[in-house]
Amino acid sequence: MKKTNAARILDKYKIIYELREYEVDKTDLSAENAALKVGIPLEQVFKTLVARGDKTGVIIACVPGGAELNLKKAASISGNKKVELVPLKEVQQLTGYIRGGVSPIGMKKNYPTYIDSSALQFPNIMISAGVRGCQILINPNDLLKVVAGTIGEFTDID
Numbered sequence: 476m477k478k479t480n481a482a483r484i485l486d487k488y489k490i491i492y493e494l495r496e497y498e499v500d501k502t503d504l505s506a507e508n509a510a511l512k513v514g515i516p517l518e519q520v521f522k523t524l525v526a527r528g529d530k531t532g533v534i535i536a537c538v539p540g541g542a543e544l545n546l547k548k549a550a551s552i553s554g555n556k557k558v559e560l561v562p563l564k565e566v567q568q569l570t571g572y573i574r575g576g577v578s579p580i581g582m583k584k585n586y587p588t589y590i591d592s593s594a595l596q597f598p599n600i601m602i603s604a605g606v607r608g609c610q611i612l613i614n615p616n617d618l619l620k621v622v623a624g625t626i627g628e629f630t631d632i633d
Contacts, residue, residue: 580605
C-alpha cells in the first residue's frame with residue numbers, strides 16, 4: 476500500500492495509526508459502505524465535511540457516519556451566524572481531495588477543524604486517508620492534536 480499524504484503527516488508527528496484499504500464502489504461512496512467494508516461500526520467511521528461560515532470562511536467538520544451536520548450548531552460552535560456545506564464542485568479545489576477521499580489531515584490549507592464529541596467515546600475512530608478506498612484508524616485525541624481541532628456537539632444522529 477502506498478502511503479498517503481495524511482499518513483506521512485502522522486508519521487512525521489510519530490502518531491500511531493493503522494491504514495485499512497477496501498474496494499471502492501464509485502456508485503456508493505457512503506460512510507455506511509466504508510464501515511461495512513472495513514468492519515468498523517458506522518458510529519466509529521467519521522466523514523469529513525467541508526462547510527463555509529459567513530464570518531470565518533471554510534471550516535471542516537468530522538462527523539459520525541450515521542449523523543447529519545446540524546448547520547445551526549456548526550455555526551454556533553465556529554463563531555458564525557450561518558454555515559452552509561460547500562458545493563461538491565468546490566471540495567477538491569479547497570482541500571486537494573476528491574469526494575469520498577477527503578481527509579481532515581493534509582489539506583491544501585489549515586482550516587479550522589471541528590470534531591464531533593462522540594469521537595471521544597472510542598479508543599479509535601476511522602477517517603479517510605485522503606484517497607478513496609483507504610481509511611486511517613486513529614485515536615481521536617491524536618487526530619485532535621494533528622489538526623489542531625476543536626471538539627463539539629454539532630450533529631443530528633439518524
